[in-house]
Amino acid sequence: MFLEFKKEAEQVLKDALKKASNYDDIDPILDLEVSNHADITSRIAFSLANRYKKPPTAIAEEIVTQIAIDMTHPTDTLIADVVAAGPYINFYTNEFFLHKTLQWIKAGMEITTTTPNKNREKVILEHTSANPDGPLHIGHLRNAIIGDVLVRVLTRAGYDVETQYYLNDMGRQIAVVVWGADRIAYDEAKKADHAVADVYIAANKLIEGNSEFLNDVEELMRRYEAGDAEIVQKYEVAVKKCLEGIQATFRLLNIPRVVFVWESEFVRSGAVREVIEELKQKGQIELDGSAVLLQLDGIEKRLVIQRSDGTSLYTTRDLAYHRWKSKNCNRVIDVLGKDHELVAQQLAKALELLDVKPPEFVIFAFVSLPSGSLSTRTGRYITADELIEKIEERAYNEVDKRRGDLTESKKREIARKVGIGALRYDIAKVSPDKHIVFDLDDALDIEKKGAPFIQYSHARACSILRAAEPQGYAVSTDYGYDYESDDSLLTERSEIELIKKLSMFSYIVEGISSDLKIHRLGKYARELAESFNLFYKDCPVLNAEADLRRVRIALVDCARIALRDVLALLGIEAPEEM
RNA sequence: GGACUCGUGGCUUAGCUAGGAUAAAGCACCGGCCUUCUAAGCCGGGAAUCGCGGGUUCGAAUCCCGCCGGGUCCGCCA
Numbered sequence: 001m002f003l004e005f006k007k008e009a010e011q012v013l014k015d016a017l018k019k020a021s022n023y024d025d026i027d028p029i030l031d032l033e034v035s036n037h038a039d040i041t042s043r044i045a046f047s048l049a050n051r052y053k054k055p056p057t058a059i060a061e062e063i064v065t066q067i068a069i070d071m072t073h074p075t076d077t078l079i080a081d082v083v084a085a086g087p088y089i090n091f092y093t094n095e096f097f098l099h100k101t102l103q104w105i106k107a108g109m110e111i112t113t114t115t116p117n118k119n120r121e122k123v124i125l126e127h128t129s130a131n132p133d134g135p136l137h138i139g140h141l142r143n144a145i146i147g148d149v150l151v152r153v154l155t156r157a158g159y160d161v162e163t164q165y166y167l168n169d170m171g172r173q174i175a176v177v178v179w180g181a182d183r184i185a186y187d188e189a190k191k192a193d194h195a196v197a198d199v200y201i202a203a204n205k206l207i208e209g210n211s212e213f214l215n216d217v218e219e220l221m222r223r224y225e226a227g228d229a230e231i232v233q234k235y236e237v238a239v240k241k242c243l244e245g246i247q248a249t250f251r252l253l254n255i256p257r258v259v260f261v262w263e264s265e266f267v268r269s270g271a272v273r274e275v276i277e278e279l280k281q282k283g284q285i286e287l288d289g290s291a292v293l294l295q296l297d298g299i300e301k302r303l304v305i306q307r308s309d310g311t312s313l314y315t316t317r318d319l320a321y322h323r324w325k326s327k328n329c330n331r332v333i334d335v336l337g338k339d340h341e342l343v344a345q346q347l348a349k350a351l352e353l354l355d356v357k358p359p360e361f362v363i364f365a366f367v368s369l370p371s372g373s374l375s376t377r378t379g380r381y382i383t384a385d386e387l388i389e390k391i392e393e394r395a396y397n398e399v400d401k402r403r404g405d406l407t408e409s410k411k412r413e414i415a416r417k418v419g420i421g422a423l424r425y426d427i428a429k430v431s432p433d434k435h436i437v438f439d440l441d442d443a444l445d446i447e448k449k450g451a452p453f454i455q456y457s458h459a460r461a462c463s464i465l466r467a468a469e470p471q472g473y474a475v476s477t478d479y480g481y482d483y484e485s486d487d488s489l490l491t492e493r494s495e496i497e498l499i500k501k502l503s504m505f506s507y508i509v510e511g512i513s514s515d516l517k518i519h520r521l522g523k524y525a526r527e528l529a530e531s532f533n534l535f536y537k538d539c540p541v542l543n544a545e546a547d548l549r550r551v552r553i554a555l556v557d558c559a560r561i562a563l564r565d566v567l568a569l570l571g572i573e574a575p576e577e578m
Numbered sequence: 579g580g581a582c583u584c585g586u587g588g589c590u591u592a593g594c595u596a597g598g599a600u601a602a603a604g605c606a607c608c609g610g611c612c613u614u615c616u617a618a619g620c621c622g623g624g625a626a627u628c629g630c631g632g633g634u635u636c637g638a639a640u641c642c643c644g645c646c647g648g649g650u651c652c653g654c655c656a
Contacts, residue, residue: 031596035599036599036600036602037599041599043598046597046598046637049636050636056598056636085599086599087598087599088598088599131656168656170656171655171656172655172656173655173656263656288654289654290654291654292654293654300580300581300652301581301651301652304653304654306654307654308654309654311654313654313655313656314655314656315656317656318656337650338582338583338649338650338651339650339651340651341581341582341583341650341651342581342582342650342651342652343651343656345582363583365583365584365649365650366649366650368649373649398618399618401618402616402617402618403616418618429591429592430590430591431591431592433583433584434584434591435583435584435648435649435650442589442590442605445605446618448590448604448605449603449604449605449618450604452618453604453618453619455618456616456618456619457619459616459618460615460616460619463615463616464615464616465615466615467615468615515595519591519592520592523591523592523603526603526604527603530603533619533620534620536615536619536620537619537620537621538620540614540615541615542614542615543614543615556615577616578616578618
């Protein structure tokens with residue numbers, strides 16, 4: 001609902017600028033921002049001051065006098081007041097805005113987009129895309145969580161999102177696994193992806209420095225690219241085994257519906273060859289022996305698009321993949337580690353040559369351990385599975401400490417929600433360009449004001465509604481607003497602050513769907529929980545006088561919905577008690 | 579060496595894209611609040627020359643330049 005308020009403020013300001021004839025020539029950059037001092041504020045007076053050589057305070061004053069809001073009916077506007085505070089023009093919401101916000105929440109919080117026709121546009125979002133040579137580790141976890149939160153936010157904003165996991169099945173790593181699987185048995189007692197990692201690590205040790213084995217591996221790669229049926233079959237067994245484990249981890253993390261796209265498909269379909277031929281015609285080509293290099297605008301590093309032996313490379317295959325993605329949707333989004341940044345730039349430039357709109361990249365900095373960087377090959381990593389198990393155990397201890405009264409299965413269920421929630425929140429709340437040194441003890445310390453804090457607020461809201469029912473207090477949609485007098489029964493500061501915070505939901509979702517900065521969602525979720533906790537402390541609900549009780553119960557219900565939904569966007573489950 | 583990126587209280591972070599009203603939180607620390615809807619909560623306190631130096635500006639954590647420190651990349655690997 002805040003978006004609607006902002007839109008109205010924009011319109012009012014534009015009209016005022018038109019009326020203040022001195023300023024009507026400018027293209028209005030309204031400079032409207034959320035502020036501590038008002039519900040929304042405009043700093044436009046500063047830029048006008050520069051242009052017209054007048055003090056900004058005078059300009060702000062002048063503009064405000066031109067503002068006219070028709071208030072013949074209180075429900076014609078969401079604005080209560082506009083005042084000049086020095087150089088700032090401050091806008092304040094009215095009672096009707098609060099009322100509309102609650103109605104809107106109860107009706108499902110539809111996100112009205114600012115740009116038309118965006119609804120149901122198709123997005124293909126690629127995340128994780130880890131090599132299928134072992135389990136996901138905490139580096140992949142960051143990728144997966146950022147990606148999954150984006151998928152949830154974009155879906156909520158009205159996009160039709162497909163999540164893809166690009167499967168690098170043509171790399172050397174997989175050939176090593178396939179080679180190893182012929183000599184070393186999988187440990188069937190282990191989770192599939194962990195068993196694959198064992199084989200991968202052991203095979204690497206055997207191959208290291210042994211040129212005969214190295215040749216074997218290269219032979220495998222050649223035959224796979226050529227589509228040798230026997231080899232393809234072996235590859236499929238190994239890759240699918242690993243994938244089975246990775247998907248199990250995704251399920252634990254609440255990451256649903258991921259479509260696996262096999263890299264090799266683009267080679268066998270001829271798409272890679274087409275890309276290479278087209279680049280040879282359209283691009284600035286250099287030859288190094290029989291290898292083909294492409295010089296890209298603004299990038300010093302030349303991109304090799306074809307090897308001396310004529311076989312394809314990862315980047316060219318990726319180009320074919322991206323061209324295909326682009327043909328099948330309106331927005332292509334890739335979540336990538338920082339190590340792929342140069343490749344991403346080359347990819348974007350090469351796609352431009354092919355007249356394909358480049359993807360939007362979300363690039364995140366590395367996760368390392370206090371002992372150094374992660375490596376699947378050397379076995380130096382903490383797996384996502386291990387982390388999930390430990391954090392759930394820690395969460396169980398916390399639940400057990402507080403709720404000894406619950407049944408074992410109930411405690412386990414809450415521990416699972418709290419544990420995964422804490423993990424996801426910890427990663428989602430940090431800006432992707434911050435390097436993370438992962439400290440296991442720190443991650444397991446779920447006393448902090450993270451996901452459990454937000455979940456707890458939700459549980460409290462549920463608890464009130466649970467207690468209301470047996471007393472015969474139904475949840476109504478009466479928010480205590482009087483259309484005649486424009487009065488509201490919700491007048492406490494904490495009530496109003498809570499409703500205003502609730503109204504920001506769509507603003508945040510809409511914002512993230514364009515700037516893709518998911519850490520803003522974590523901040524909003526925490527602020528929402530804080531607002532609810534303040535309301536909870538200040539305003540008795542069930543013991544309030546009957547009319548007030550009715551509208552406060554309705555407010556609690558709205559808060560419950562918003563907390564549940566914001567947690568859902570973070571991929572965190574909202575327990576009804578904890 | 580070159581390119582990119584990060585550097586904000588003891589620790590972890592938000593704010594930086596489009597410069598503006600007292601730099602905002604969490605953890606840790608100190609003190610207070612459970613006969614009322616869950617104390618995984620609430621209130622108060624101390625704690626920051628926003629890495630350093632210059633520049634642009636009426637105004638810089640935010641933009642520009644230089645330096646220092648951490649990270650990533652610079653394969654006919656993926």
